[in-house]
Amino acid sequence: MDTVDLAIVGAGPAGAAAALAARRAAPAARVVLLDRAAFPRDKVCGDGIAPHAVDVLRALGAADAVAGYRPVSRLRVRSPGGQAALRTLARPDYVVPRAVLDARLVAAAQRAGAQLWRWRVRRVAVEADRVVLDGAIAARAVVGADGAHSAVARALGARRHDGRDLAVALRAYAPAPAGPPCQDIVFVAEDRPSYAWSFPIGDGRANVGYGARADRLSVGRDGLLARLEAALGPTGLDPATVRGHLLPLSTGRPAPAQGRVLLVGDAAGLVNPLSGEGIYYAVASGALAGAAALGPRPATRYARALRRLLGRHLRHTALLARLLDAPAVAEAGVAAAARRQAPFDDVVEVAIGAGTLTPRLAAATARGLIGGR
Ligand SMILES: Cc1cc2nc3c(=O)[nH]c(=O)nc-3n(C[C@H](O)[C@H](O)[C@H](O)COP(=O)(O)OP(=O)(O)OC[C@H]3O[C@@H](n4cnc5c(N)ncnc54)[C@H](O)[C@@H]3O)c2cc1C
Structure with missing residues (x-):
């Protein structure tokens, strides 16, 4: 049996942020990041990185995860009824392909002293004074950062997101539209609430996609693609890059922690139900969980910190x-x-x-x- 201080299941933004924060809080701790994938790996996403996420990464010493990508400061929002808002963002966003962002964050966590193991976690056994993963890794605490289909959340008894607490979206890469870089969001009359997006990366490509709440979706993959192109116009997207994924919305989030097991990011259902944005909430919750995991009463301290940061926001977005x-x-x-x-x-x-x-x-x-x- 391998013994570690902290096992973090999933090395996406939430897991990497947790590792960075844990090594800061306890520099001598043995922190392992377990991920079933080898990095760099693709992750289905719009690749839009809010400035709030960059703030968290900066505080963790990893703001260079967005280095080399030009900030995008214009956002246009259109409604089915023909309203359109084109404005400059108070603080610009970044658009960084997740294959790049996530690999950079994992590398930052490794530089900070965390170890990365290629491992798919299947079983989580909570014992009196430790948590055992797959009968092979014993940890003082576990952070579940394993995304929308979290095995760790399941082990804590979290119910599956469904209906109005779940969204479905697909994304693809396409040539960026001509003109100055602008993030485009087009709300769509069908499947409401639903929208299509086009986010320019700055390398000649744009991330384009379409998403809707699961209980409103009446079409399959081809229908989603048709909605995307109806909203944005012909995009010339590369069919080989079309991939879909689920978004567990915060309206259906489970309790964020029990005892020695803390849930973060998508595993904690921390996706904004208005926008489908999750990276900020992933790194913010990861940072809080990493800081609390190896101290006294980790679940209480983490849950309290998360409530302080996002409690009002989560109530307001649900409303x-x-x-x-x-x-x-x-x-x-x-x-x-x-x-x-x-x-x-x-x-x-x-x-x-x-x-x-x-x-x-x-x-x-x-x-x-x-x-x-
Ligand atoms: C189509 C789409 C568009 C989106 N667009 C945006 C956007 O533009 N901006 C934004 O902020 N958010 C967006 N989101 C949401 C965002 O992608 C997620 O909220 C974010 O990835 C959550 O990060 P995470 O670290 O919690 O989980 P993930 O990024 O999903 O990382 C989880 C990691 O866990 C690993 N894993 C899973 N199961 C196991 C296991 N059993 N054992 C070991 N490892 C495991 C996976 O390999 C993965 O590396 C979008 C989502 C979708 C689906």
Whole structure:
């Protein structure tokens, strides 16, 4: 039996952030990152990296994960009813292919002293004073960072996400549209809430995709591709790069921790139900879990820190996800963002950061609703 201090299952952004934070908190600790894949590996994603995620990575000493990729500061949002907001982001995003980003983060974790083992975890046994993985690795604590189909979350008894707590999306790579780089989000009338995106990478390609809530989806893969091209126009996407994946939305998240086992990122269901963004929440939760894992009462400390950081945000996004079921509310929200910069900034904060439904966003949307009638 191999004995380690901390076993982190999954070496995506959440796992790598947990490893970086754990080695900071306990520099002598034996920290292993277990991943079934060899890096670099692809991960189905829009590749959009919020500045909030970069902040967390900077604090962990890994901001160079986005080095060499030009920040994208323009965002255009369009609604099915024809509203369009084209504005400059208060802070630019990055678009970095996950094959690059995740490999860089794993390398940063290794440089910080974590070990990377190629290992697919199948069994998690929680004992009185340790957690045993596959009968072969004994750890003082375990961080479950193993994504949307988390074996660790299952072992804690988490129910599977489904219905309105789950989204389905596919992405592909396509030639970037001509003109200055701009992130494009097009809300679509079918399968609401649903949208298509085009995120320019800066190397001549764009990540394009389409996603919708699982309980609203009425079409399969070909239908999703047809929706994507109907929303964005012909993209010239490379069919070999089309891949789909599930997004476990935070509206259906399990308890984030029990005893010595902490869940982070997609394994904790920390995907924004408004945008499908998950990388910021993955690195933020990973950083908190890594810092708490090897101290006293890890579950309590981690859950408290997560609540402090994201509690209000998670409550507000759950409420907004319900409100946005009404098409008129979504139209009024985009119209408010089109009219003025402040509501636009608020929408961005709540969709990709830790923002909340601000009074000014609520007022601007309500004005739009009343005006629209
Ligand atoms: C189509 C699509 C578009 C998206 N677009 C964006 C976007 O533009 N911006 C954004 O912020 N978010 C986006 N997301 C969400 C984002 O991809 C996830 O929230 C993010 O990857 C979560 O990171 P993670 O580290 O928790 O999990 P993952 O990135 O899924 O990493 C999990 C890791 O665990 C490993 N693993 C899984 N099971 C095991 C096991 N049993 N044993 C060992 N290893 C295991 C996997 O190999 C993987 O490396 C998108 C998601 C999808 C599906």
